[in-house]
Structures are given as structure tokens and as C-alpha cells.
Amino acid sequence: MGDTWLSLQLGHKKLSRCVSAACGFHNFKPEAGILNYYHLDSSLGIHVDESELDHQSPLLSFSFGQSCIFLLGGLNREHMPTPMMMHSGDIMVMSGQSRLLYHAVPRILPFPGGDMLPPCLSVPPATETSDPPLIEPCSTLDWEVCAQYLRRSRINMTVRQVLQEGCSFPQVENLSQLTEADSYHHYDGEEMGREGHDGKDVLTKRMKMTEDC
Numbered sequence: 001m002g003d004t005w006l007s008l009q010l011g012h013k014k015l016s017r018c019v020s021a022a023c024g025f026h027n028f029k030p031e032a033g034i035l036n037y038y039h040l041d042s043s044l045g046i047h048v049d050e051s052e053l054d055h056q057s058p059l060l061s062f063s064f065g066q067s068c069i070f071l072l073g074g075l076n077r078e079h080m081p082t083p084m085m086m087h088s089g090d091i092m093v094m095s096g097q098s099r100l101l102y103h104a105v106p107r108i109l110p111f112p113g114g115d116m117l118p119p120c121l122s123v124p125p126a127t128e129t130s131d132p133p134l135i136e137p138c139s140t141l142d143w144e145v146c147a148q149y150l151r152r153s154r155i156n157m158t159v160r161q162v163l164q165e166g167c168s169f170p171q172v173e174n175l176s177q178l179t180e181a182d183s184y185h186h187y188d189g190e191e192m193g194r195e196g197h198d199g200k201d202v203l204t205k206r207m208k209m210t211e212d213c
């Protein structure tokens, strides 16, 4: 697990608010996020996202780049999971009963056709006309760097509300004081090993709320 905290950017928050509102969650607060970087041989072991104090709000999951098999299980590890494909551009919303279900990503699948990008990523996004714009402008060079990376990788971003209504974060002067136990997303290495997958574990980066947005 990487130890760098990134800021949850304004664009992530706007997008997350839009998606959650469209699903009927009008008061969703995007307070933290996880970025998972998958190579073609990466996998993510079985787990439940229960570190957040609030489980009534949805967990939003955005996928980019290569596809994957996502296993959605039950309330215990023994429950037979349902396999589903997640493709670039898919958004999964885990809410209500599904919020605390076990899940895993056992396999990344290259987009059919080999070393290629899914069509939705093969051209830079058109300049947006909505006001305020949801998509930030991106230079051709930046786009090419991202596209090159996503030709052989999958990035998943989950966005979460951490606190229940009316609660606030404890004051931490220095982020380096945080221990692993403070992490919103903690995987038990042994548990993952028991899954018996041959691939490398996914690289994870945590994102936290910034005060300015």
C-alpha cells in the first residue's frame, strides 16, 4: 500500500455528487477516496469496505482503462459470488444491502484487440459546454500520457462518505502521525494471501478531503 495521501480534487467531488444525487442520495459527502492501480497481472483480494463510520451512504466506484472481473459476494466470505465484468467508464454504486457485501477483483482482462484502449478513451474528451463544466480541460500531451498508461492498466477510483451526519474528523496536525490503523482502507496481507491468486497485489493510494471544496 502506498503511503502518500492525495487530495480528492474538486472534479472528483462534483462528479461524485452528481452520480450519488442521480441515484437518490442528495446529501452524499465525498470525503475520502481510494485509487487502485492495476497492472494486467494485479488482483485485489476479498474484502468489505467497512472502515467508514457511515454505511448509509453509497460507495461509488469508477473504472478506467482495461476491463476486469468483479466478484460480488455476500455478507460472509463463504457466500458464492456473482461474477460481473467492469469496463472503462462503468460506475458501480454500492448502497443499501450491497454496501457491506464482500467483493474482490481476481482478474484484469485486456480490452479485446490487444494493446489497445477502449473506444471511449481513444480520443481526448470534447470541450464541455455545460456550465459549470464537469470535465476539466486536458492538454493533448497529458491525454497521451494517460492513454499510454491505460493501454496496459486499469485504474479504479472509489469515493466514500466517511462520517455520519453531524460528526467531524479528529484534528491531526501532521498526516505522518496517522498509523495504518487510521487508514480508511486496510487490507490484511494474510487474508489476501489465502485467496491463492498468483497476480501481484494492486497498488493503492488514499485520497482525503480538502478543505477548499
Ligand SMILES: O=C(O)CCC(=O)C(=O)O
Pocket (backbone or CB within 6 Å): 034, 036, 044, 049, 061, 063, 070, 086, 103, 105, 156, 158
Ligand atoms: O477495483 C475495483 O473495482 C474495486 C475496488 C475496491 O473494492 C475498493 O477499493 O475497495
Ligand SMILES: [Fe+2]
Pocket (backbone or CB within 6 Å): 047, 048, 049, 103
Ligand atoms: Fe472494496
